[in-house]
Amino acid sequence: MKVLVIGTGAAGLTTASTIRKYNSDIEITVLTQENYIAYSPCAIPYVIGKEIKDFKTIVMHEPEDYAKKNVEILINSEVVDINADEKTVVYKKADEINEIKYDKLVLATGGTPFIPPIEGVNSKGVFKVRTIQDGMDIQNYINKNGVKKVVVAGAGAIGMEMAYCLKEIGIDVSVIEMVPQIFPRALDPDMAKIVQNYLEEENTSEDAKLNIILEKPVGKIIADDNGAVCGVMVGEETLEAQMVIMSTGVRSNIALAQKAGCKIGRWAVLTDEIMETSVADVYAVGDCVEVVDAITGEQTLSPFGTTAVRQAKVVGKNIAKLENAPVSKPVLNSNVTKIGKLEIAGTGMSEIGAGMNNIEVITTITKSASRARYYPGGKPIYIKLIVKKDDNRVIGCQAIGEERVTERIDAMSIAISKGVTVEELANMEFSYAPPVSMVVDPLFLAAENTVEKIKKENQ
Incomplete structure (x- = not known):
């Protein structure tokens, strides 16, 4: 065969x-x-940001x-x-x-990549991020032209990863997003705001800046006499730029x-x-x-x-005609990314998605810690639970923190796929050691807070 x-x-x-x-x-x-x-496109921003040595x-x-x-x-x-x-x-x-x-x-x-029909989109210095060759072309253009200012169109995961990595190598970056939040497909607005606040707080230093502009599209890419990018119109404002990264889906x-x-x-x-x-x-x-x-x-x-x-x-x-070969299963679209020190993850249905599908939900956001309170180095971790109102099944979870996020979102992916209710989640057994968790795990605390909210709403 x-x-x-x-x-x-x-x-x-x-x-x-x-x-x-x-x-x-x-x-x-x-x-x-x-x-x-056999390469990972997801790694491209981290090579450009010099967190990974090179494209090889x-x-x-x-x-x-x-x-x-x-x-x-x-x-x-x-x-x-x-x-x-x-x-x-x-x-x-x-x-x-x-x-x-x-x-x-x-x-x-x-x-x-979807590239919208923006005037000037074919100018020199406009790039997409899909293949390893795209990454090499971006890196070469930066080095050859001494790029100092970049506009990133699109605030999804790839756009935000690229923006942060460019900032880390000393380039001022403006991220332009049409909708009112960053990570519009991965996070609800309240969780996205936590990430945005973190990024804006980092702008207090004298290093390169990452500026986020929401609810505005890229109107026009302006080129100089040599056909190279020199600016971008956003609304009535013109931003100086020597490069544009199209991360528009x-x-x-x-x-x-x-x-x-x-x-x-x-x-x-x-x-x-x-x-x-x-x-x-x-x-x-x-x-x-x-x-x-x-x-x-x-x-x-x-x-x-x-x-x-x-x-x-x-x-x-x-x-291969393997006996008892598997079949494809429905997806929860579990995802995670890292921006700076933050791990940002989600699985299942978002609150926005639930509303679009006419699913009534109860949601909570719980702030806890990644380690025991007395153990050095602990960081805040935020967990949002999305619970279906008619049967209290957990149908979505989002988590943000500087450590221990990925494993918790993976645990929630398993729980959601098995149809666990929030009450069952609040009675599950979690491991504990001071360097890696609180004795009351953040997932347990989030579930407990949600159960209490449900009780109050039912009184």
Whole structure:
């Protein structure tokens, strides 16, 4: 059997590796139009901010490493057509057009940055952040042109990570966001404000500044006589800038799926529980597919590497004909990022999302500490619980703090996926040691406060 995979991100390469792990006979070829494979796009801001040494460090494997496993990787190979009836893929490498046959095809085409049609968006010094080459181009432009002021369009996770990392290397950054908060997809406004306050407090030093401008779009990018960025219009104000980072969202890359005749949903490719599309023997994984929301049961997107890897393992094990192969499960879209010293995390439904889905909820924000009060080095940790009003099930959690955030959001992901009520959460057993937690764990305290709020509202 011949399996062809398109894409060398987490989804594509995990698919190939999983098939090979469980079946040594299947022929596997992976195509990518990129020159680099097996790297983490999430690491790009931290290389630019010099927290990671260089871009070479974030490349985990080379094509030769996969060749040792008898997996062929074709780099710089752009797929231009798919004929699902004939089971052939046409790709272009250099100026040569090639055709390759398959028995099973896996689309792991990821997403493409959405660049709004802003005047001046094609000027020199305007960048997106998606591939390792994007990161290299940004770093080279900064070094070559002595960039001192940058505008970042978009205050989502990537935009904020890029903004903070640029500030850390001495560049003044202005983040422009159309909506009234930062992290609009990950946090509710009250939790986002905690992060914004932290960032604004850091601006008191004489170092580079990070300025946040909300409820305003980027109106126009101004270029000099050489076609290079020199300013950005935001409302009636013109900001000086030598670079613009467009972090205005990502859209699923469905062009090849459409060529193959796959059924498309509202945003992306539709698949069944083993990630097979509407076209026989064609599968899709990662950012290019729609998934099921674990809270609402509706279709949604899950553009996270963790989701891509889980889906790829489902596809790989099923193609390899593994006994009791898994199926894809609904998602909570658990996520975490780090801005400066802050870990910012969430899982499940937000309060805003609940309102949009007509779900009545009770919410609380609880401030506690990451360690025992008397133990040196403890930091504040904020936990927001979102509880469904009709049955008291916890359907969402957000957490912010300088330490011990990730493991708590992961614990809440498990609790929410198992349908735990807030009363059950308030009676669960938590571990304790002074250097790593309070004797009353922040999750326990958050649950207890929510139970008390529910009691008061029911009186």
